[in-house]
Amino acid sequence: MTVTVRFAPSPTGNIHIGNARTALFNWLYAKQHAGRFILRFDDTDQARSKQSYADQIGKDLKWLGIVPDAVAYQSARFPAYDAAVEKLKQAGLLYPCYETAEELERRRKIRLSRRLPPVYGREALKLTDEERAQLEAEGRKAHWRFLLPNFESNPFETQRTEINWDDIVRGRQTVDLASMSDPVLVREDGTYLYTLPSVTDDIEMGVTHVIRGDDHVTNTGLQIALFRALGANEPAFGHHNLLTAASGEGLSKRTGALSVMSLALQGYEPMAVASLAVLTGTAHAVSAMPDMDALKAAFDPAQVSKSAAKFDPADLDILNKALVHEMPYAAVRDRLSAFGIPDELGEAFWLAVRGNLVKVADAAGWWSIVANGPADDEALAAEDIDFVREAFDLLPEEPWDPGTWKAWTERVKQATGRSGKALFMPLRIALTGRRSGPEISDLLPLLGRAGTLARRP
Ligand code: GLU
Numbered sequence: 001m002t003v004t005v006r007f008a009p010s011p012t013g014n015i016h017i018g019n020a021r022t023a024l025f026n027w028l029y030a031k032q033h034a035g036r037f038i039l040r041f042d043d044t045d046q047a048r049s050k051q052s053y054a055d056q057i058g059k060d061l062k063w064l065g066i067v068p069d070a071v072a073y074q075s076a077r078f079p080a081y082d083a084a085v086e087k088l089k090q091a092g093l094l095y096p097c098y099e100t101a102e103e104l105e106r107r108r109k110i111r112l113s114r115r116l117p118p119v120y121g122r123e124a125l126k127l128t129d130e131e132r133a134q135l136e137a138e139g140r141k142a143h144w145r146f147l148l149p150n151f152e153s154n155p156f157e158t159q160r161t162e163i164n165w166d167d168i169v170r171g172r173q174t175v176d177l178a179s180m181s182d183p184v185l186v187r188e189d190g191t192y193l194y195t196l197p198s199v200t201d202d203i204e205m206g207v208t209h210v211i212r213g214d215d216h217v218t219n220t221g222l223q224i225a226l227f228r229a230l231g232a233n234e235p236a237f238g239h240h241n242l243l244t245a246a247s248g249e250g251l252s253k254r255t256g257a258l259s260v261m262s263l264a265l266q267g268y269e270p271m272a273v274a275s276l277a278v279l280t281g282t283a284h285a286v287s288a289m290p291d292m293d294a295l296k297a298a299f300d301p302a303q304v305s306k307s308a309a310k311f312d313p314a315d316l317d318i319l320n321k322a323l324v325h326e327m328p329y330a331a332v333r334d335r336l337s338a339f340g341i342p343d344e345l346g347e348a349f350w351l352a353v354r355g356n357l358v359k360v361a362d363a364a365g366w367w368s369i370v371a372n373g374p375a376d377d378e379a380l381a382a383e384d385i386d387f388v389r390e391a392f393d394l395l396p397e398e399p400w401d402p403g404t405w406k407a408w409t410e411r412v413k414q415a416t417g418r419s420g421k422a423l424f425m426p427l428r429i430a431l432t433g434r435r436s437g438p439e440i441s442d443l444l445p446l447l448g449r450a451g452t453l454a455r456r457p
Contacts, residue, residue, distance in 0.1 A: 001041065001206075001208055002034075002035055002036055002208070002446065003029070003034070003036070003208050003209060004036045004038065004205065004206050004208045004209070005026040005027075005029055005030045005035060005037055005205050005207065005208070005209050005210075005211055006026065006036055006038040006039070006201075006202070006205065006207050007022060007023045007024060007026050007027075007038070007039055007061075007066075007068075007212070008040045008041075008042045008198065008212075009023075009036070009042060009057055010041070010042040010043060010048070010049060011041050011042075011043050011050055011051070011053035011054035011057060012045070012048045012050070012053060013053060013182070013383065014053065014056055014057075014060070014240055014259035014260065014261050014262075015249065015250075015259065015260050016251045016257065016258045016259050016260065016264065017243060017258045017259075017273060017276070017311075017314050018213075018242055018243040018250070018251040018278050018352040019241075019260075020060070020064060020214055020256075020260050020273065020277045021177050021240065021243055021277040021278060021280075021309075022211065022240070023061060023064070023066055023293075024064065024066070024210075024277055024278050025094025025211050025238070025240055025278065025299075026211045027060075027065075027066045028292075028295065028296050028299040029168075029209060029211055029238075029279065029299075029301065030450035031268065031292070031296050032296060032299070033281075035208075035209075036069040036070070037066065037067075037068050037069055037323070038069065038070045038071075038072060038205055038207070039057075039058065039061065039068035039070070039071045039072070040071075040072045040073075040074065040205070041054050041057075041071075041072070041073045041074060041075075042074055042191045042194060042197070042198070043074055043075045043192070044074050044075060044191065044194070044197050045152035045276070047076055049075070049208060051204070053091055054073070056193045056261060056400055058071070058170075059104060060259075060260035060261055060263075060264070063260065063264050063270055063272065064260065064270050064273065064274055065270055065271075065292045066417050068313065071190075072179060072201070073338075074197045074201065077200075078192075079196070080200050081192055081196055081197050081199070081200055084112075084196055084200045084230060085144070085151045085186060085196070087183070087230060087231075088146065088185075088229060088234050091229065092147070093146060093147045093229050093391055094145070094146055094147070094185065094186075095118050095124060095125055095144065095145055095182075096124065096132065096142030096143070096148060097124035097142060097143055097184075098124060098132075098135045098140045098141075099123070099124065099141075099142070099143055101104050102155060103271065104120070107120075107121065107123070115168040117178075117179060119179070119180060119181040120145070120182055120245060121156075122147075122155055122182065122416075123124070125147075125155055126155075133436035134317075135175075137440055138151075139367050141188040141189070141246075141429050142188065143184050143186060143187050144184065144185055144186040145181075145182040145183065145184050145185070145190045146182055146183050146195075146222070146225075146226060146229070147182055148161075148177045148180060148183075148222060148225055148424060149161065149225055149228075149229070150176075150177035150178040150180075155186060158178040159178060160176050160178050160203060161176060162174050162175070162176055162177075163175045163176075163177060163179055163220075163225065165220065165224065165234070165236070165237055166235060166236075167238055167239055168209070168211070168237070168301045168302065169211075169214075169238040169239055169240050169301045169302070169304050170214070170217075170238075170239055170306060171302075173217065173220070173237075175217070175218060175220065175221025176221075177225060178223065179222060180218070180221065180222055183195055183222055185249075185351070193407070195222070195226065195265075196226070197221070199223050199226045199230065200230070202227070202235060203227065203232040207235050207305065208235050208282050209235055209236045209237070209238065210232045210236070210237050210238070211234050211237075211238040211239075211240065211301070212238075212239060212240070213239065213240060213241075213242050214239040214240060214241055214242060214306075214315075215242065216239060217239050220237050220239070220273075233296070238301050238306050238381060239308075239324045240301070241281045241304060241305055241306060241307060241308055241309045242308060242309065243277070243281070243308075243309045243310075243311055244308045244309065244310055244311075245308055246310055246311070246312050247312070247315075248308065248310070252307060256325070258313060260273065262300075263316070266359075267359040267360065267416045268316055268359065269320050269324070269359075269360070270281065271288065271289055271292075271295070271323055271324050272288055272316055272319040272320040272323055273289060273316065274288045274289070274292070274294060274427075275287065275288050275319055276315055276316055276319055277313060278295055278298075278299055278376070279295075280299065280306045280310075280311070281304060281305050281307070281308070281311075282299075282300070282305065282309075282311020282313040283303040283304075283305070284303065284318070286311075286315065287318070287319070287322070288319040288322040288323045289324065292327075292335055300388055308402065311361070317358050319358070320359055320396070321358045322342050324354055324357050324358070324359065324360055325354055325355050325357075327354060327360070328439050329346060329347040329350045329351070332350060332360050332363075333346060333375055334351060335360055336349075336363060336367075337363075339363065339364040339367055340367070340371075341363075341367050345446060347364075348364070348442070348445065348446060349366075349367065349370065349446055351442070352366075352439065352442035352446065353437075353438045355392075355438065356437050356438050357453065366437070366438065369437075370443065370446050370447060371450075373431030373433075373454070373455065374429075374430070374431065374432050374434075374455060375432065375433035375434055376433055377435075378428060378429050378433055378434055378435050379433075379436050380429050380430055381395070382456055384426035384429075385457050386428045387416060387418060387426060388426050388427065388456070388457055389456060389457060390412075390416060391408075391412045391416070391426075391427060392430075392443060392455075392456040393455060394408065394411045394412055394415060394453070395449060395452060395453065396408055397449070398448070398449050400444055400445045400448065401445055402441045402442060402444075402445065403441075404444050404445065405437065405439075405440050405441035405444050406440070406441065408444075409424070411422060412427075414432040417442070427440065428440055430455055430456075430457060431443065431447070431452065431455055
């Protein structure tokens, strides 16, 4: 059977790095098993869902390197959910309830005071046809609950009913259906909660592995019961730990913080974001994987820790820097030409500066130094001006190559008696306007003799 996974975001905001973790876990798992990846928009809540968010999610996944094999919208699939409802009703597994939220809360408190588990007591199952008709005549509308299979023959005498699965992340899991309320599948206004559409789609789309955050572990117990009630075998499940800030606070789509889109706009490399999103909270060191194949090789769902995956967004800079320092010119050529860097100098320039960059876009600052003149970060000290003038008078003739710097500084040393930092630093400042940066030996051939002389103080 072809491994088939799905990523099921609700298009109610931009996805953040924690959502990217779920998407990438699915993607990498599919890639490891030559499987399929479905992007399925969980947009049954039509008031909150927006096509613009769905479009952005598609772009964010593409930016991360994820190309879905299929895209589906739950809002286009209501007939399938209606059919599932009919099937459950026919089997007597979906029953109408009329309680208001206040009534349920009152009952919950009573149960708690009697030391009973605060689950729904199935009172609506006892309603006679007349009582139902009466409630409807009063204007009440039914919401519908799924009758969990946690009893032998009398639904009011529940008994411990274990649902077990071998979670591909967490190992053996057990959930007791008697500890849960019958879940509401359909609201009073006829709209669907997430559970039934999700299970229906997982069945109809042939999903073999459901990989998602561990906030869904309890849901999985009742979803497995629902798969079985609909006559299907349940898929395999994997629940990964959630990314949290160092404070332990979870990420939220609502705040927009650490959204994939904002990280892209800040100039991070997709593989820096993907490496942090996937490797945090696993047995693997969090390091920058150069491409998706390397990340695929490093990814092992069984090596994911069960506690929260705390991460520090500042690590993105460290990972990004590591990637940029190794990046070949071909990977950045287009971006550099967008900064106006000509192709004939591009490679030499890139190899000279990449070791000093956190982000590729930082190359623009160095290009401006090469093309337009020193930055104004650091001024030459007054006592160095005469020394630098004398040094510039000793510049070798062209052609220049990476050996020119050594030849030049040897001459300057002979003539002035300066050496070490006292010699190099004033020249670096005169040439670049900065105290640190790329090797001057690499910059000189890019500046050329005329470009260098133009910097003579
Ligand atoms: N929309 C749900 C979520 O983002 C999907 C959960 C699932 O993968 O089943 O939490």
